[in-house]
Amino acid sequence: MNRLPRCFCFLFMLVVVGHAYAAAPDGARLYAQHCAVCHGDSGTGGVGVPLALPGFQASVDDAYLHETIRRGRPGRVMPAFTRLSAAEIDAIVGHLRGWRKNTVAPTFATTRIRGDVHKGAALFAQHCASCHGDQGQGGHGTGVTFSRPRDLPIIAPALNNPGFLAAASDSQIKATLMRGREGTPMVSFLKQGLSEQDIDALVAYVRSFAATAASAQPATAIDDEPAMLMMESPYTLEETVEAVKRAAVGKNFRLIRDQILEDGLFPAGQQNTRQVMVYFCNFKFLYDALALDPRVGLFLPCRVTVVEREGKVLVMSINPKRLSHLFNNAALDRACDEMYKLYEEILEEATL
Amino acid sequence: MRRLLRGVLVLLVCAVAVGARAEDLLMARSHAQFEESMAALQQAIGAQGYTLSRVQRVDIGLTASGFTTDKYRVVFFGKPAEIRALSADHPDLIPYLPLQIAIFAEGDETLLIAANPVHLTAAYTDPELGAVFARWEQDLRAILDAVRQAE
Numbered sequence: 387m388n389r390l391p392r393c394f395c396f397l398f399m400l401v402v403v404g405h406a407y408a409a410a411p412d413g414a415r416l417y418a419q420h421c422a423v424c425h426g427d428s429g430t431g432g433v434g435v436p437l438a439l440p441g442f443q444a445s446v447d448d449a450y451l452h453e454t455i456r457r458g459r460p461g462r463v464m465p466a467f468t469r470l471s472a473a474e475i476d477a478i479v480g481h482l483r484g485w486r487k488n489t490v491a492p493t494f495a496t497t498r499i500r501g502d503v504h505k506g507a508a509l510f511a512q513h514c515a516s517c518h519g520d521q522g523q524g525g526h527g528t529g530v531t532f533s534r535p536r537d538l539p540i541i542a543p544a545l546n547n548p549g550f551l552a553a554a555s556d557s558q559i560k561a562t563l564m565r566g567r568e569g570t571p572m573v574s575f576l577k578q579g580l581s582e583q584d585i586d587a588l589v590a591y592v593r594s595f596a597a598t599a600a601s602a603q604p605a606t607a608i609d610d611e612p613a614m615l616m617m618e619s620p621y622t623l624e625e626t627v628e629a630v631k632r633a634a635v636g637k638n639f640r641l642i643r644d645q646i647l648e649d650g651l652f653p654a655g656q657q658n659t660r661q662v663m664v665y666f667c668n669f670k671f672l673y674d675a676l677a678l679d680p681r682v683g684l685f686l687p688c689r690v691t692v693v694e695r696e697g698k699v700l701v702m703s704i705n706p707k708r709l710s711h712l713f714n715n716a717a718l719d720r721a722c723d724e725m726y727k728l729y730e731e732i733l734e735e736a737t738l
Numbered sequence: 739m740r741r742l743l744r745g746v747l748v749l750l751v752c753a754v755a756v757g758a759r760a761e762d763l764l765m766a767r768s769h770a771q772f773e774e775s776m777a778a779l780q781q782a783i784g785a786q787g788y789t790l791s792r793v794q795r796v797d798i799g800l801t802a803s804g805f806t807t808d809k810y811r812v813v814f815f816g817k818p819a820e821i822r823a824l825s826a827d828h829p830d831l832i833p834y835l836p837l838q839i840a841i842f843a844e845g846d847e848t849l850l851i852a853a854n855p856v857h858l859t860a861a862y863t864d865p866e867l868g869a870v871f872a873r874w875e876q877d878l879r880a881i882l883d884a885v886r887q888a889e
Contacts, residue, residue, distance in 0.1 A: 418754060423765040423849065432844055433766075549768050560807070576889065594766070613861035614833045643800075647835060650791030651818040661825060661832060676810075681763070681851045683796040684840035693825075693830050704833045712762045712853055 396707035411474040413481030421478065431486055433680065434464060434571050435540055438485040441568030442469045445561055447493050451479045453553035461526060461716030462544045462557060463679065479543035481699070492561070506591025509584055510730055513575065522546035522595050526717070527677055546595035560589050611707045615729055619699040619737040626692050626699050626736060630664050633735035634690070638730055639666035644685050671721070679718045685709060688725070690732060701736055703729045760856050764875070766882035768848040772809040772841070775848035775885055779813060779841055782884035786877050788815040791836055809843035824870070831862060837874060839881070850885055852878045 395534045418427065427430060428437030436442065455475045458466035467475065483491055510522070517525055524544030544550060566574035575585060619626040631641055647661040667687035675682045685704065693700045706725035710718040768775040783790055790813065797810040816836030825832050840851045855871040855878070862871075 423767040427767070427769070433849070461855050490762075607853070613858055614830060616830060636761055643791070647832065648818070650814075650823065651789055651836070658822065658825075667798070669798070678857055680844075680849075681765075681840065681843065683842065684812060684853060685795055686812075686839065687794070693829055693832055695829050700829060702830070702833050712857060714762070 394609075411471070411477040413477035413479075413484075416474055416478050417481045420470070424464070429482065431540065435543060436570075437482055439567065439569045440486055441566070441570060443486045443489045444492065445565060445567055446558060447482075447555075448476075448479050448491055450553045450555070450558055451482060452476065454549065455479070455537070457549040457552055459544065459547050459549040459713070461714065462549075463713070464548055464549070465714055466549070478718070492558075493686070494555045494557040494561065495555070496555050498593075499560055499586050501583070501586035501588070503587070503594050505584070505591045506587035506589070506594075509580070509588050510591050513578070513580070514588070517542035517571065517715030518545050522592065522600075529678070542571070545592050546598065551593070551596045552650050556589050558591060559592055560585060563588060568611050605678075611705055611711070614702055614705055615726075615733055616700055616702040617733045617737045618679065621699060621700050621737075623662065623692060623694045626701060627662050627664060629736040630690050630692060630701065630732060631666075632689075633732040634666040635706050636735070637668075637732060639668050639688065641666050647691070662692045664690050664692065666690075671725075675718070675721050678721060679713055679715045682709065682718065683712060688729070690729070690736075701733050703733065762854055764852045764854050764878050764882055766850045766886045767844075768850065768885050768888065769844055770848060770888065771845075771847050772843040775850070775888075776811065776813075776841060778885045778888035779839065779850065779881070782881040782888075783815045785884065788817055788837070788877070788879050790815045792816070796840070796842075810840070811842070812838050812840050814838050822869075828862065828864070828867065831867070833857075834858065837878070839878070852880055852882065854878075 421434075423432075424434035425437050426434075430436055452472075452475050454464075454469050454670075455470065455478060458464045460466070469479075496511060501596065511520065512519075514522075519525065522545035525541040526548070527541050563575050563580075564582070566577070569665065575588075576582070579612050580588075610681040619629075621629065631644075634641065642665040644662055644664045646657055646659050647663060648657040651657075665687050666689075672683075672686055675686065685706070688703075690703050692700060693702070710716065710722045768778070770778065780790055781839055792814045794812045794814065795810070796812055814836050816837075821836050834855075837855075838852065842849055855874040859868050859871055862868075
């Protein structure tokens with residue numbers, strides 16, 4: 387009994403020390419761990435937008451950076467870093483600022499800017515929608531990834547995003563519109579001939595997205611979706627595999643190969659041959675999905691697995707509807723719904 | 739003392755719970771070019787006690803579609819006995835077997851992505867599987883860290 391509490395005290399101390407250690411967080415290390423994968427080691431961009439450009443750093447304040455990290459961009463790839471402490475987030479902000487020591491970080495007032503929303507809507511359709519989308523939903527794809535085809539060197543961020551709207555003050559949005567962000571496709575609209583009043587109208591219009599921004603969240607929670615699709619086949623394993631192939635080809639997929647689950651894990655002869663995976667692909671679909679999010683290749687090409695268990699033959703696949711949740715990318719929703727229907731049809735046809 | 743103990747326990751549970759919200763995707767960036775990163779990945783998979791079962795190309799036809807890189811693979815791996823036991827006891831888990839990591843070139847660097855197996859916990863409620871998913875998460879993190887740190 388005496389030993390037990392001591393053990394707990396020790397553990398407790400570990401926890402306390404852990405927290406004390408967290409009180410002096412290392413921004414560079416945290417950035418490398420959480421951000422570099424998308425924004426690049428030195429902030430040059432990748433899956434995420436560039437963060438080191440002077441034109442960007444001069445147009446955002448620390449509060450905006452802090453809130454952006456905390457809230458992420460729901461449905462637009464960037465996750466919310468809810469597990470980082472305020473001190474850790476500040477350390478990351480300090481690290482970002484360290485790239486541009488000569489750029490003075492601005493501070494923006496949080497007061498609302500008044501403007502004519504209707505006029506703003508018209509101006510938005512005329513000057514902004516081509517890049518930011520007609521509803522401010524952002525450009526296709528995300529960030530900047532030079533190895534992939536993009537319409538712009540940097541994809542325009544979503545403006546109707548709850549994370550963006552909560553992080554950006556009116557005066558910061560106004561400053562971005564007045565001055566633009568040098569080195570990015572976002573130009574100064576003052577120089578483009580708009581008046582300050584026009585810009586106030588645009589700010590008011592962008593702010594009005596807040597009313598609908600909540601709908602940018604996926605309608606269902608990830609756990610509402612079953613993890614997989616499964617049907618029972620009235621045929622033998624071999625017949626079912628052939629039926630899956632026919633069904634896939636009938637849906638314009640190209641067969642890539644089939645293999646047994648234990649291939650490569652056990653030597654031939656010792657493998658369980660009653661678990662067969664059929665791979666197939668539609669290149670247009672693959673290309674479109676990768677353009678939306680280069681990470682989805684993780685679940686491609688498509689695969690249906692046929693398994694014989696105690697005399698029963700089962701046909702199954704993953705549930706693609708879970709994927710847009712995993713990737714935090716609302717743009718994938720449609721592609722995933724489509725993939726879900728195709729899987730369902732293939733499973734149905736193969737077991738008809 | 740009893741009280742203290744209970745207090746400490748509550749604190750501990752809180753500390754663990756705060757850390758428990760899982761990331762859905764595990765990702766890493768390697769400074770090395772694709773070929774070196776791929777070699778480091780395969781080595782890390784072996785070092786972590788897993789057997790590589792297959793490397794799947796995902797990039798067939800990508801260059802023709804306008805992608806300037808064609809280096810995109812999914813690497814499959816598992817522990818043979820574990821995959822066999824799991825597929826026997828939990829056939830409904832088979833679509834997620836074996837484990838997989840996507841690896842693709844981004845300029846002169848390489849990105850690696852894995853789904854965090856812990857996201858499956860809510861769908862596969864067997865506590866035994868929960869422990870397996872948690873271990874896989876640790877192993878995947880160790881593999882990705884090894885590739886990140888490889889020069």
